[in-house]
Amino acid sequence: MQAIASHISAQALFIFQSILEDAPFLSLLVIVTWLIHQIYKFHLEKSPINAIPGPKSWRWTDIPHSLYLYLGPGHEKARELHQKYGPVVRIAPHSVLVADKNVVKQILVTAKDYQKADIYKTIFGAGVPGLLTTIDKQEHKQRRRLLSPAFSIAQLKSIEPYISNTVTDLCALIEKSIKNADDDGWAIVDMMHALRLMAFDVTGHGSNADMADQLIWEMTQQLFSPLPVLSWFVPSLPGPKLRKFLMSLVEEHRQSGEDRVDVLKYLLESKGPLTDEQIVKELVLIFFAGTARTSVTLTITLLLLHLHPEKLTKLLSEIHATFPDPSEPVTYTKCKEMQYLNAVISETMRFYPIVGPGWMPRIFPYDLRVGDVVIPKGTDIISSIYTLQHMEEYWPNPDKFIPERFFPENNPSWDAFYPFSAGENNCIGKNIAWVAMDIALVTLLRKFELELLPESEQTRQLVMLSTFTVKGESLKMKVRRRAEVNQ
Numbered sequence: 332m333q334a335i336a337s338h339i340s341a342q343a344l345f346i347f348q349s350i351l352e353d354a355p356f357l358s359l360l361v362i363v364t365w366l367i368h369q370i371y372k373f374h375l376e377k378s379p380i381n382a383i384p385g386p387k388s389w390r391w392t393d394i395p396h397s398l399y400l401y402l403g404p405g406h407e408k409a410r411e412l413h414q415k416y417g418p419v420v421r422i423a424p425h426s427v428l429v430a431d432k433n434v435v436k437q438i439l440v441t442a443k444d445y446q447k448a449d450i451y452k453t454i455f456g457a458g459v460p461g462l463l464t465t466i467d468k469q470e471h472k473q474r475r476r477l478l479s480p481a482f483s484i485a486q487l488k489s490i491e492p493y494i495s496n497t498v499t500d501l502c503a504l505i506e507k508s509i510k511n512a513d514d515d516g517w518a519i520v521d522m523m524h525a526l527r528l529m530a531f532d533v534t535g536h537g538s539n540a541d542m543a544d545q546l547i548w549e550m551t552q553q554l555f556s557p558l559p560v561l562s563w564f565v566p567s568l569p570g571p572k573l574r575k576f577l578m579s580l581v582e583e584h585r586q587s588g589e590d591r592v593d594v595l596k597y598l599l600e601s602k603g604p605l606t607d608e609q610i611v612k613e614l615v616l617i618f619f620a621g622t623a624r625t626s627v628t629l630t631i632t633l634l635l636l637h638l639h640p641e642k643l644t645k646l647l648s649e650i651h652a653t654f655p656d657p658s659e660p661v662t663y664t665k666c667k668e669m670q671y672l673n674a675v676i677s678e679t680m681r682f683y684p685i686v687g688p689g690w691m692p693r694i695f696p697y698d699l700r701v702g703d704v705v706i707p708k709g710t711d712i713i714s715s716i717y718t719l720q721h722m723e724e725y726w727p728n729p730d731k732f733i734p735e736r737f738f739p740e741n742n743p744s745w746d747a748f749y750p751f752s753a754g755e756n757n758c759i760g761k762n763i764a765w766v767a768m769d770i771a772l773v774t775l776l777r778k779f780e781l782e783l784l785p786e787s788e789q790t791r792q793l794v795m796l797s798t799f800t801v802k803g804e805s806l807k808m809k810v811r812r813r814a815e816v817n818q
């Protein structure tokens with residue numbers, strides 16, 4: 332118990348203490364049952380991965396890793412473990428982390444005979460699975476084929492005007508706050524909240540702030556569902572309120588005909604037999620897998636740019652050179668050609684990949700060799716993306732924010748860069764994400780001047796909850812209209 336406790340972050344301890352104070356008997360019962368279950372499982376199964384290095388106490392139970400993952404600095408801990416134990420680290424009775432470029436490529440890209448681990452089934456509770464949570468390879472392939480047209484490059488052209496509208500709505504929201512600005516024109520806006528609302532709308536969820544918050548709240552609860560005992564108390568996603576809202580959205584879209592061209596429209600038109608229940612589940616998973624990640628990535632990009640003003644200045648010059656006329660609409664065709672813009676976003680995703688070190692576990696039907704270490708078949712193998720993207724040998728000065736490293740002449744290590752995963756389970760929405768991120772960032776920076784508040788500078792220390800996010804799910808910034816826009 333002592334060994335386990337030593338690994339629990341101060342934050343986790345604080346939360347544990349509060350729960351213990353409010354419901355001591357229930358909490359103790361849950362913890363004891365869980366411990367007995369874990370120890371029993373370990374002894375019963377005599378883990379074949381005992382030879383793999385890792386912290387001794389972690390091999391007994393999922394608890395330390397899960398706590399780091401869901402409550403604490405999981406990415407940094409993973410990196411520290413790799414520095415201590417090497418490219419393969421055992422982090423739980425049945426799980427290992429791998430930070431070796433060639434093996435990660437094999438796991439994510441070249442291997443065809445793996446299976447997603449069971450955590451995909453539990454993460455969103457019971458109910459119909461969606462693309463992200465379908466484990467069976469054949470079923471996944473079919474579902475992917477069904478949904479692909481909605482995300483294809485060909486559809487991007489028709490979805491782009493819709494995305495641009497959501498960015499216009501984002502600017503209108505900021506303008507509204509600017510009405511209450513101080514004498515110098517500065518207003519305070521929670522940029523994370525505003526960007527989340529925009530991203531919620533990008534995927535056809537509508538710009539409903541209450542429902543965006545409701546979805547985030549329900550999603551946060553789900554983060555605990557992989558913990559065996561807690562999973563009994565976590566309701567399935569979506570809950571009744573959210574389900575009703577999403578069902579009404581589906582109905583509304585059906586009746587509105589052609590006038591709304593977004594992802595939901597293409598889901599509704601997909602050739603296969605997708606039931607309303609399946610569409611609602613996909614909408615929830617798209618939010619988890621896409622909307623939230625797009626808005627968090629954009630928020631972190633703003634944060635990093637304002638923590639590195641010299642990089643912001645370079646980006647602003649590129650924006651002004653590409654769009655000298657402030658009234659010219661921002662198009663993806665032009666954004667795509669902006670080398671510095673895309674380098675900034677790539678560097679943000681290298682610096683803070685949204686996918687945490689417990690995500691994307693795969694199971695292989697054969698042993699996998701990493702140098703001298705053999706990972707036995709059946710083990711949950713997790714690609715350590717954050718560590719890989721911070722290895723000095725692939726990314727010199729990995730802790731420095733250097734967008735220029737992504738210029739072609741600097742030979743970026745693309746095979747040690749997986750923000751969207753890769754292979755047959757890669758991010759199906761990455762083209763939409765790029766369009767939304769490019770257009771939103773250029774439009775925002777062209778129209779508005781932003782500044783960090785002193786308190787938001789403290790958010791430098793980003794908190795990772797299964798995915799990176801900004802502390803408190805909020806990034807308040809000072810915003811005012813740019814002088815040239817006022818003219």
Ligand code: HEM
Pocket residue numbers: 462463464475534594616617620621622624625628685686690691749750751752755756757758759760761763764
């Ligand atoms: C910066 C933004 C984004 C990032 C960093 C990101 C990252 C990822 C990653 C790493 C995966 C693989 C997860 C896994 O296998 O466990 C994934 C899958 C997925 N993403 Fe994204 N994503 C982003 C935006 C989007 C958007 C905008 C959408 C939808 C419009 C989307 C929809 C999906 C879906 C449906 C999957 C599941 C694919 C499958 O299992 O076949 N993502 N995403």
